[in-house]
Amino acid sequence: MTGVLEIRDHFQSEFDRAARKLPGFGAARKAAMERFAALGLPTGAEESWRFTDITPIAETAFKPVTRPGDPARVADLARGPLQACQIAFVDGQHAPRLSRMDLPAGVTVEPIPFRDAAIEQHLTKLAPVDGRAFTALNTAFMRDGAYIRIGKGVRFDTPIHILFLSTDRGAPYVTHPRVLIVAEEGAHVSIVESFVGISGVYLTNAVNEIAVADGATVEYTKVQRESHQAYHVAALQVRQGRQSVFKSHSIALGAAISRMDTGTELAGEGAEVTLNGLFEGTGRQIVDNHTFIDHVSPHTTSRELYKGILGGQSHGVFDGRIMVRRTAQKTNAIQASRNLLLSKEAIVNTKPQLEILANDVKCKHGATIGQLDEDVLFYLRSRGIGLADARRLLVHAFASEILDQVSVEAVRAQLGGCLFMMVH
Amino acid sequence: MLEIRDLHATAGGKPVLRGIHLTVKAGEVHAIMGPNASGKSTLAHVLAGRDGFVVTKGEILYKGRDLLAMSPEERAREGLFLAFQYPVEIPGVGNTYFLKNALNAIRKHRGQPELDAVEFLALVREKARIVKIDENLLNRPVNEGFSGGEKKRNEILQMSVLQPTLAILDETDSGLDIDALRVVADGINGLRGPDRSMIVVTHYQRLLTYVVPDRVHVLAGGRFVKSGGKELALELEQKGYGWLEEKAGAAAP
Numbered sequence: 001m002t003g004v005l006e007i008r009d010h011f012q013s014e015f016d017r018a019a020r021k022l023p024g025f026g027a028a029r030k031a032a033m034e035r036f037a038a039l040g041l042p043t044g045a046e047e048s049w050r051f052t053d054i055t056p057i058a059e060t061a062f063k064p065v066t067r068p069g070d071p072a073r074v075a076d077l078a079r080g081p082l083q084a085c086q087i088a089f090v091d092g093q094h095a096p097r098l099s100r101m102d103l104p105a106g107v108t109v110e111p112i113p114f115r116d117a118a119i120e121q122h123l124t125k126l127a128p129v130d131g132r133a134f135t136a137l138n139t140a141f142m143r144d145g146a147y148i149r150i151g152k153g154v155r156f157d158t159p160i161h162i163l164f165l166s167t168d169r170g171a172p173y174v175t176h177p178r179v180l181i182v183a184e185e186g187a188h189v190s191i192v193e194s195f196v197g198i199s200g201v202y203l204t205n206a207v208n209e210i211a212v213a214d215g216a217t218v219e220y221t222k223v224q225r226e227s228h229q230a231y232h233v234a235a236l237q238v239r240q241g242r243q244s245v246f247k248s249h250s251i252a253l254g255a256a257i258s259r260m261d262t263g264t265e266l267a268g269e270g271a272e273v274t275l276n277g278l279f280e281g282t283g284r285q286i287v288d289n290h291t292f293i294d295h296v297s298p299h300t301t302s303r304e305l306y307k308g309i310l311g312g313q314s315h316g317v318f319d320g321r322i323m324v325r326r327t328a329q330k331t332n333a334i335q336a337s338r339n340l341l342l343s344k345e346a347i348v349n350t351k352p353q354l355e356i357l358a359n360d361v362k363c364k365h366g367a368t369i370g371q372l373d374e375d376v377l378f379y380l381r382s383r384g385i386g387l388a389d390a391r392r393l394l395v396h397a398f399a400s401e402i403l404d405q406v407s408v409e410a411v412r413a414q415l416g417g418c419l420f421m422m423v424h
Numbered sequence: 425m426l427e428i429r430d431l432h433a434t435a436g437g438k439p440v441l442r443g444i445h446l447t448v449k450a451g452e453v454h455a456i457m458g459p460n461a462s463g464k465s466t467l468a469h470v471l472a473g474r475d476g477f478v479v480t481k482g483e484i485l486y487k488g489r490d491l492l493a494m495s496p497e498e499r500a501r502e503g504l505f506l507a508f509q510y511p512v513e514i515p516g517v518g519n520t521y522f523l524k525n526a527l528n529a530i531r532k533h534r535g536q537p538e539l540d541a542v543e544f545l546a547l548v549r550e551k552a553r554i555v556k557i558d559e560n561l562l563n564r565p566v567n568e569g570f571s572g573g574e575k576k577r578n579e580i581l582q583m584s585v586l587q588p589t590l591a592i593l594d595e596t597d598s599g600l601d602i603d604a605l606r607v608v609a610d611g612i613n614g615l616r617g618p619d620r621s622m623i624v625v626t627h628y629q630r631l632l633t634y635v636v637p638d639r640v641h642v643l644a645g646g647r648f649v650k651s652g653g654k655e656l657a658l659e660l661e662q663k664g665y666g667w668l669e670e671k672a673g674a675a676a677p
Contacts, residue, residue, distance in 0.1 A: 059506075375512050378472075379508065381473075383522075384501045384530040385497060389529070397514065
């Protein structure tokens with residue numbers, strides 16, 4: 001495997017071989033594969049991939065997973081305070097032994113039922129494949145994932161945990177997890193999605209679609225802790241109805257290269273979105289966040305704050321685009337990108353963008369890149385706190401603005417333990 | 425406790441201290457006075473180990489050890505404390521959390537067991553009452569949004585909790601009204617004891633009315649131009665610094 005042409009052929013032949021056995025959505029898969037064949041994997045020539053070189057992905061022959069992964073090997077990772085309501089997957093396949101739940105009427109949490117007509121209204125309808133090679137690949141190959149539905153007016157207070165565990169299979173492999181979340185009118189739910197791997201070379205190519213109906217509230221927390229040899233590419237597309245609330249906390253810690261595309265369409269009047277992000281880079285990690293907030297309807301509100309902490313020779317990217325359409329009068333949008341560089345070799349590229357076509361709006365955006373404040377470090381040290389602890393304290397303080405907003409306590413506790421291991 | 429011998433130091437490449445000699449014994453309070461830009465703050469920062477100040481000559485012995493070879497945190501753990509003239513604000517770091525970390529780092533160094541959250545809270549509340557710090561300031565981020573007086577009292581609170589053996593107070597009186605000054609002075613006096621020494625750096629005599637020093641040194645042009653007892657502070661209050669600065673100018677090479 002030596003480049004983008006080969007990988008295109010590679011996936012095409014995989015598709016030709018597997019297509020008959022893939023569940024449902026035949027037409028959508030075929031169209032998506034054609035799209036992928038036309039696009040190929042993105043290169044640095046494309047504006048949205050300018051800063052993220054995915055050559056290592058293009059040059060690896062990732063095999064599909066044919067035998068299930070061994071849940072026993074990752075069972076430890078599936079325990080914890082979030083297991084009360086958990087649907088788990090090992091190497092992309094549903095793992096019933098690591099899943100458990102006790103659901104009230106009106107709440108569905110199950111492996112995605114590709115042949116069920118109930119999901120046709122949303123699945124593949126929200127996440128566009130145009131111009132998105134990875135989403136096209138996922139749509140062509142998807143075969144497992146989670147389906148969550150919260151019925152009309154149902155309030156479910158237990159966080160629902162979607163857990164994707166990846167084992168070290170010795171040879172590079174690819175999974176295409178797919179998640180569909182439907183919150184019906186007035187529903188209320190908190191969902192945590194974790195991607196966890198300890199070692200191994202693999203590509204997680206995830207796609208999530210979330211429909212938030214009128215008056216519904218969805219809090220979505222993603223924690224990406226993939227193996228440091230792995231690659232993580234994910235797209236999340238949300239559609240929000242009237243007076244709906246979507247709140248996202250995207251925490252990216254793992255993977256050699258990660259790329260997260262988050263998009264929401266504020267389709268209904270009065271819809272509100274919060275997109276928070278925290279990403280950490282160490283060694284030679286590349287961590288790329290793209291967001292797109294589409295204000296379509298009037299009186300819609302968006303709050304976006306992404307914070308990057310980059311050490312070693314890592315490279316962080318934030319590209320956040322906010323579109324305020326002519327129809328979206330009285331939009332209120334605030335976007336901020338804040339970045340902390342912990343070493344001289346670390347790089348961050350930040351690109352906040354506002355496109356405003358309406359004339360009666362309140363919008364502002366900004367970006368900062370800084371280092372730990374020497375005066376503050378000295379102050380802490382002068383009180384007996386060692387340099388490493390002082391740095392950790394300040395990095396934690398920088399991150400706390402995001403972490404404190406995560407309402408699921410178990411996630412905050414977990415992150416407290418695994419964040420900032422890189423700060424020396 | 426502290427022995428400074430022929431200390432020369434530069435700040436930002438410019439010579440500021442030009443031969444300081446000072447001996448502070450256990451239990452003594454020394455006042456260092458002097459006009460602006462005489463090197464008072466530089467001396468305080470050199471003692472605490474701030475980057476950017478380069479010692480070009482001389483030595484400092486603290487409890488018989490080479491102070492200049494120690495990192496700022498080592499100095500603090502060995503009982504040195506600098507009350508800052510301009511305490512920094514630290515958004516995102518809770519005042520109590522910060523102080524608990526500091527105290528436990530010092531206790532660990534001394535081989536004492538670390539205090540848990542409950543024990544620490546009891547301690548810090550008691551000390552906060554003494555320096556009249558409102559309890560809600562304890563839960564706020566360090567110094568964030570504190571008034572000038574609150575920041576200074578917070579320094580004294582930290583000093584009371586950390587119980588240093590050598591405290592250096594860098595213009596702790598500046599910007600305080602008379603009531604705040606008394607609170608701060610009471611806090612300082614409450615810490616005086618036979619095993620604790622203090623260096624009070626100040627421009628004005630008024631703090632020394634409340635915190636009565638054993639010795640007073642006048643710093644001008646980077647060296648001590650006069651030393652004496654507590655009455656020297658009163659003399660300076662009446663005569664100003666001009667006569668001593670002339671003397672320093674005449675003595676300079």
